[in-house]
Amino acid sequence: MAAAAAAAAAGGFLHLGASRVPSRQHSAGAAPRLRAGASCARGQQPRRRAPPPPLAVAAAEEAYTGAETELLDALAGVQGRGRGEVESAVQALEALGGLPDPTNSSLIEGSWQLIFTTRPGSASPIQRTFVGVDSFKIFQEVYLRTDDPRVINVVKFSESIGELKVEAEATIEDGKRILFRFDRAAFSFKFLPFKVPYPVPFKLLGDEAKGWLDTTYLSQTGNIRISRGNKGTTFVLQKSADQRQLLLSAISAGKGVKEAIDDLTSSRQGTEADLNTLAGEWQLLWSSKTEDESWSSVASAGLKGVQIIKEDGQLKNLVRPFPGVSLNASGNICKNEDGNNFNLSINEGAIQAGGLQFPLDARGEFVMEILYIDNKIRISDINQHKLVHVRIANRT
Incomplete structure (x- = not known):
């Protein structure tokens, strides 16, 4: 006191200023799954699209x-x-x-x-x-x-x-x-x-x-x-x-985050997300659950650290669990035909400690649903993990 x-x-x-992307509802308790053959093949160049229209701006x-x-x-x-x-x-x-x-x-x-x-x-x-x-x-x-x-x-x-x-x-x-x-x-x-x-x-x-x-x-x-x-x-x-701003304040205070996410994702309508919207460097601010995950799973799904997405669909997750030690997982991302869902295919990983590098089995395939995105904030859902990212660099 x-x-x-x-x-x-x-x-x-x-x-802050913002817009929301429309969200598809999935059956209760089930995360969206990849369909056979729907993953981004390694080296595949996702179909380039024209840049999206400017994100819708709320009346306020x-x-x-x-x-x-x-x-x-x-x-x-x-x-x-x-x-x-x-x-x-x-x-x-x-x-x-x-x-x-x-x-x-x-x-x-x-x-x-x-x-x-x-x-x-x-x-x-x-x-x-x-x-x-x-x-x-x-x-x-x-x-x-x-x-x-x-x-x-x-x-x-x-x-x-x-x-x-x-x-x-x-x-x-x-x-x-x-x-x-x-x-x-x-x-x-x-x-x-x-x-x-x-x-x-x-x-x-x-x-x-x-x-x-x-x-x-x-x-x-x-x-x-x-x-x-x-x-x-x-x-x-x-x-x-x-x-x-209410969401960021909740994250800073460490309470009320899920409620703030629900309020934000249900408050506005905006444009659909695509690779042009996602391209950039994103720092994870908050995740709904990571305690039970292995470090390889965390790196593969991007549940901690920084995520870098390029306009050509290349993706890299970078996690630093300890000083001098980093884990990275690389792969591809492409949009599927289901609303604002994106297929993530992680092909390889590595552990770096000082000047040494060791292979890390971080392979995996995920579906990421974009619940909300603007020029600074992104809220997504990966296998029932809700993630909040802040953009720290524009397109790379």
Whole structure:
């Protein structure tokens, strides 16, 4: 709870764009199977098709500009590659400029969810603790046009436990800057009929209880906000997260992933997947089950690590179970005639340890059903294993 309190007191404070491919239903308890002769023969060149039309965009995304969409797509890639792409997208939006004088706009009012933050070396202990909290949902409520202007940071533990609110008096200094001073905090637990004050000695903290928050970008629709705090931390906030972001948040928190997958795969319609859509390098973020699988099976089916798919149908799975040791399995992928199902034929494998290489029997044939795909996220089903991948490189 102490970490949560620090999180809420950080001063200032995740979303994406997408489409879904239609899914075929299979009989209960049965994974789709390869038909005789339907596998991709080794060396066979899958029939080249014209590039698919652009993936369908949900109505909610039409309000985003190109630069905003790039930021949201970069946020999807944080899980698989790193933070540099997000920070570049943030700087691009700040350079373009958003709504002028954001603190004077009613669009800044309301509840914002934290979706990304940096951790500068100059940050206070409160902020350093705050940016390390991934298991809670963090919100910031901004109310500037009242008799008691306030900025309220909220840490939501879970629906069954409750939340912590840390409140600050707020003053508008100019069109971008809000001055604040924290003055009270309390827990609201679901199992108690009263609030529990958090014993933070704000009056004794002096300048540590004060700060400022600059809004460096506010979207024309009021759905994306970028702010920078007095300790050098950058915050990206959003008023309404879409299903992709909810999935990534669930994976980060380690709970609710299956429910988030079901919500996403049933939420939208899009184009069919083909090799042009699949081509690229994909990092596995989450798998429904791998504990009972051998390492050769994991490498063969791509149940861990990185998967590389080329437009000509070549496929490679790469797994690094231990430092200095890698397993790889290579083969072909081609689309069959059944909806968004693809036949995977793994022909060979190898174990590499240092400069040595040993053969690995990773041969196998699988059917992969694409449940959802966009330019950053892919959800698939292989032999009743649900997999979530993030694209870390485009076509290879």
